[in-house]
Structure formats: structure tokens, C-alpha cells
Amino acid sequence: MSGNAHVRRDMRKYPRRPIELPVLVSxxxxxxxxxxxxxxxxxxxxxxxxxxxxxxxxxxxxxLQIELPSNRRILAVGRVVRVSRGSALQRTSGMGIEFxxxxxxxxxxxxxxxx
Numbered sequence: 001m002s003g004n005a006h007v008r009r010d011m012r013k014y015p016r017r018p019i020e021l022p023v024l025v026s027x028x029x030x031x032x033x034x035x036x037x038x039x040x041x042x043x044x045x046x047x048x049x050x051x052x053x054x055x056x057x058x059x060x061x062x063x064l065q066i067e068l069p070s071n072r073r074i075l076a077v078g079r080v081v082r083v084s085r086g087s088a089l090q091r092t093s094g095m096g097i098e099f100x101x102x103x104x105x106x107x108x109x110x111x112x113x114x115x
Contacts, residue, residue: 019043019114021066023050028061028077040066041092043114045107047078051094056080062097068113074106 021043024035038050048066056062057080064076078097086093102110 021048021068021113023048023067024065025050026063027056028063035065038094041094043110045099045102045111045114047081047096047098049094049096051092053086053093055083055085055093055095058083061100064097066110068109070109070113072109074109075103076106077101 018041021040023038023040025038026035036054038052040048041051042049043066048064060080062078062080064078066074066076068074076099078099080095081098082096084093084095
């Protein structure tokens with residue numbers, strides 16, 4: 001067995017770009033009555049990493065409003081696919097989000113923003 005067998009491969013379909021964008025999040029089940037402000041620290045066409053100490057559960061569906069540098073707000077539906085609680089080994093607590101619904105127009109605007 002190789003000495004690198006423990007190294008986890010990056011299985012993302014799209015490369016993520018480090019970029020800080022404000023994101024307003026509400027859960028699709030409407031248990032959160034008002035949106036919660038997060039900050040995306042990495043974004044791709046397939047998803048984002050939201051830095052936060054407030055974490056949703058893996059599998060939860062969230063409604064996202066992402067403010068792009070152009071002042072355009074895009075809307076996406078995302079699923080929590082990873083939760084990091086932050087430790088000496090994991091630099092930041094937050095959540096990995098996979099976009100499950102993003103309109104064609106918002107996808108183009110996002111692609112332009114992260115180029």
C-alpha cells in the first residue's frame with residue numbers, strides 16, 4: 001500500500017477560486033425565519049465553502065443569495081455536503097455547499113465573477 005493512501009483526492013467537478021462574497025442563507029424547510037449572513041471563501045460553478053461557526057447538517061437544503069462583486073445578487077439552492085468544525089488541522093469552521101439549482105443567467109454571472 002502506498003504511503004499516500006491516506007491523502008484524500010479532490011473529487012470536485014469544478015475548480016474552486018478563493019473569493020470572499022457575502023451570502024444570505026435560509027433553510028429550505030423554513031425553520032430559520034430570517035436569513036443568516038455568511039461569507040463564502042471559495043466559490044466554483046458547482047458550489048461554495050461558507051465560513052461560519054453556525055453549521056447546518058450534512059444533507060440539508062439551503063436557499064442562497066450570493067452578492068457578486070458587480071453588485072448583482074444571484075439565487076441558488078444548495079445542499080450541505082461537508083461540515084468542518086475547525087481545529088488545529090482544519091483551518092476554518094464552515095460548510096461545503098453543492099449547488100443543486102442555479103439558473104442559466106445566474107450561472108453565467110457567477111462564472112464571470114470567479115474568472
